[in-house]
Amino acid sequence: MIALSNRGVALAFVGAMIFVAGVILAPLAVYTTTLAFFGLPHVLSELRYVDRRFGRQIDRRFLIGVATLLAIVVVVRSSVVFDVLSSEIGAPLELLGVALSALFCFGGNGLRRGLALFVAGAIGVGAATAPFAAFALLAILHNLTPLGFFWQLAPSAGRRRIMAAAIGGFVIAPLVVATGWPRAALESLLGGLAPVDPFGAGLLSDHLRVYVPPQFTDASWAVDLFSASVAAQGAHYLSVIVILPMLLQRVDPSAAGLVARPEGRLFVLLCAGVTALGLLEFFSNFAQARAVYGIVASIHAWIEIPVLITALTAYDGPLSQRPIASDPELATSDASIARSMRN
Numbered sequence: 555m556i557a558l559s560n561r562g563v564a565l566a567f568v569g570a571m572i573f574v575a576g577v578i579l580a581p582l583a584v585y586t587t588t589l590a591f592f593g594l595p596h597v598l599s600e601l602r603y604v605d606r607r608f609g610r611q612i613d614r615r616f617l618i619g620v621a622t623l624l625a626i627v628v629v630v631r632s633s634v635v636f637d638v639l640s641s642e643i644g645a646p647l648e649l650l651g652v653a654l655s656a657l658f659c660f661g662g663n664g665l666r667r668g669l670a671l672f673v674a675g676a677i678g679v680g681a682a683t684a685p686f687a688a689f690a691l692l693a694i695l696h697n698l699t700p701l702g703f704f705w706q707l708a709p710s711a712g713r714r715r716i717m718a719a720a721i722g723g724f725v726i727a728p729l730v731v732a733t734g735w736p737r738a739a740l741e742s743l744l745g746g747l748a749p750v751d752p753f754g755a756g757l758l759s760d761h762l763r764v765y766v767p768p769q770f771t772d773a774s775w776a777v778d779l780f781s782a783s784v785a786a787q788g789a790h791y792l793s794v795i796v797i798l799p800m801l802l803q804r805v806d807p808s809a810a811g812l813v814a815r816p817e818g819r820l821f822v823l824l825c826a827g828v829t830a831l832g833l834l835e836f837f838s839n840f841a842q843a844r845a846v847y848g849i850v851a852s853i854h855a856w857i858e859i860p861v862l863i864t865a866l867t868a869y870d871g872p873l874s875q876r877p878i879a880s881d882p883e884l885a886t887s888d889a890s891i892a893r894s895m896r897n
Contacts (some may be wrong), residue, residue, distance in 0.1 A: 574785055578737045581781040582758040583750035590836040592791045593847055595825035600794040600854045605811030608861055620655050620860050627651040631852050635845045649681035652856050659863040666867035687767035694765055696855050697786040698724055700793035702862045723789040732782035755840040
């Protein structure tokens, strides 16, 4: 388990408060800046984590089926970005592919079957009735996926503390921001602040639809919902880039995935390189760069749905990993996950 000194906890809390204050006062600037600097590294880090944690435990037929659907989804998303398909056609088609990937998990115990049916059905209804609202809702929910990873990975002895901290960052803090009270309080203290737009991304209203269903973008609370989602996005980035890899290294230092990837400094250099290339595009044309980034991001976002359904419904419950010297309670083997994922 990751341990922090009192000073480290205090510094982390102060840093979180500064970030949340920035989100409230300048949501567009924080959204565009964090996306441009950490969007691609977070995709690479999240894919690496999923592969290292679950890659070798997934049945090959399951993997091939999900990968095939994912490839189709990427083609559809790319066709929309490059104006081959209209978004009105592409959005429901993409969601349909995601719903089918959830149905690939229909097997094994009753909990898994029920969850697979529920997720597939919910996404299917969204695709048929309100695809753009469904995308906004799924974007919000995607920011919460580290909660599932923390629950699945955390040692039993420290799970409550880890989950309490995670819920505070991913749920409680964003909900407080969503009330609008912090924005009203800060604006009364500091007055109205001029909009900050370092990437020339345009008006905040042009980006609300990322996290706000289109029928509600004119609502008085739309900005607060967007700000709350950006706060959760920051917690998501921090978790998948830093915290989850550290915890995995602590719990299962020998974890290895199906795909050989650079580790350590080489991985950091890779992330720095793709960030530099991405920044050139974001500064040049933020809207186009954001659309292309969405193609890459869809790969890691959609693959996590079947992976989490399978991992969180393993018949032995939320599992710890191979036992290590300082954590004798982690005696439950990864073999139980593997058996469950192959069912």
